[in-house]
Amino acid sequence: PRAHSYTKYNTWDTIQAWITSISSSNPELISRQVIGSTFEGRPMNVLKVGKRSSSTKPSIFLDCGIHAREWISTAFCQWFVKEALSTYGTDSDMTGLLNQMDVYVLPVFNIDGYDYTHKKDRMWRKTRSKTSSSSCIGADPNRNWNAGWCTAGASSNPCSDTFCGYSPESEIEVKNVADFIRRNKSSIKAYLTIHSYSQLLLFPYSYTFALAQHHNELMAVAEGASNALRSLYGTKYTSGPGAATIYPAAGGSDDWAYDLGVKYSYTFELRDTGRYGFLLPETQIKPTCEETMLAVKYITSHVQKNL
Numbered sequence: 001p002r003a004h005s006y007t008k009y010n011t012w013d014t015i016q017a018w019i020t021s022i023s024s025s026n027p028e029l030i031s032r033q034v035i036g037s038t039f040e041g042r043p044m045n046v047l048k049v050g051k052r053s054s055s056t057k058p059s060i061f062l063d064c065g066i067h068a069r070e071w072i073s074t075a076f077c078q079w080f081v082k083e084a085l086s087t088y089g090t091d092s093d094m095t096g097l098l099n100q101m102d103v104y105v106l107p108v109f110n111i112d113g114y115d116y117t118h119k120k121d122r123m124w125r126k127t128r129s130k131t132s133s134s135s136c137i138g139a140d141p142n143r144n145w146n147a148g149w150c151t152a153g154a155s156s157n158p159c160s161d162t163f164c165g166y167s168p169e170s171e172i173e174v175k176n177v178a179d180f181i182r183r184n185k186s187s188i189k190a191y192l193t194i195h196s197y198s199q200l201l202l203f204p205y206s207y208t209f210a211l212a213q214h215h216n217e218l219m220a221v222a223e224g225a226s227n228a229l230r231s232l233y234g235t236k237y238t239s240g241p242g243a244a245t246i247y248p249a250a251g252g253s254d255d256w257a258y259d260l261g262v263k264y265s266y267t268f269e270l271r272d273t274g275r276y277g278f279l280l281p282e283t284q285i286k287p288t289c290e291e292t293m294l295a296v297k298y299i300t301s302h303v304q305k306n307l
């Protein structure tokens with residue numbers, strides 16, 4: 001595969017090779033586990049980042065690339081892992097985080113779709129699952145979770161880009177991640193899912209306009225995180241509950257995690273606001289990732305204070 005770069009949109013083959021090498025680069029700080037396969041049989045790798053411990057530590061789950069065309073999202077998870085390993089021991093916040101918690105990172109959630117955007121259709125969003133009941137392919141993995149499933153902002157038409165699937169967790173990728181989070185729910189304290197674009201920091205709910213039980217705290221943390229992000233390059237984010245801040249959208253991973261009991265559940269919509277949209281130039285990978293690190297670290301430090 002082509003050489004890996006943190007400032008390029010790497011192909012899946014390159015990312016897979018990177019996962020293999022980085023997960024064996026520092027046994028004290030990182031390990032890898034395969035949580036299942038995609039529809040087309042690619043391995044879904046979760047990277048466990050944190051000071052190795054024989055006992056289970058409180059943890060955070062971070063996923064990128066649930067939507068295939070949102071390449072800046074996939075770039076961010078690679079950046080996060082690099083930053084974590086390279087600043088552990090020197091950056092006091094990162095050192096404290098990785099000593100106290102583990103961060104499970106799923107660098108590419110929707111691998112089949114991501115590969116398809118490199119090879120066939122840059123604007124593909126969904127999974128690449130096929131069934132005999134339709135000639136249309138894939139379901140929207142951010143409408144396929146068992147959280148108000150298919151009740152709002154989703155379509156039951158298999159040809160729609162927001163097709164909710166034939167049933168909750170019908171998409172094997174969603175089921176693999178849901179199973180992992182269910183298995184580890186007693187230790188997972190936060191769920192962060194990275195998308196693009198619009199520059200938004202969203203939290204539950206999107207399946208209803210009703211306010212979440214922890215709305216005030218989630219809002220305050222989102223505001224603080226957005227301020228931290230803006231401090232670097234002045235990038236402006238809007239924070240709020242999904243339904244009112246972007247649109248009603250049922251079956252989302254963030255709402256599902258929140259209702260499972262993962263209180264700090266956030267969806268990021270990274271740069272930009274439409275000039276380039278999903279086609280964000282590679283020159284913006286570094287600034288986008290650096291500013292997003294500040295927001296993520298703001299959230300994780302709040303989580304740590306509330307363990």
Ligand SMILES: NCCCCC[C@@H](C[SeH])C(=O)O
Pocket residue numbers: 067142195196197202206242246247249251252253254255267269
């Ligand atoms: N759980 C829904 C959060 C709000 C919508 C997020 C966007 C990301 Se492209 C979407 O899934 O349409």
Ligand SMILES: [Zn+2]
Pocket residue numbers: 066067070142195196
């Ligand atoms: Zn998305």
Ligand SMILES: [Zn+2]
Pocket residue numbers: 195196197198269
């Ligand atoms: Zn989006």
Ligand SMILES: [Zn+2]
Pocket residue numbers: 083290293
């Ligand atoms: Zn950095």
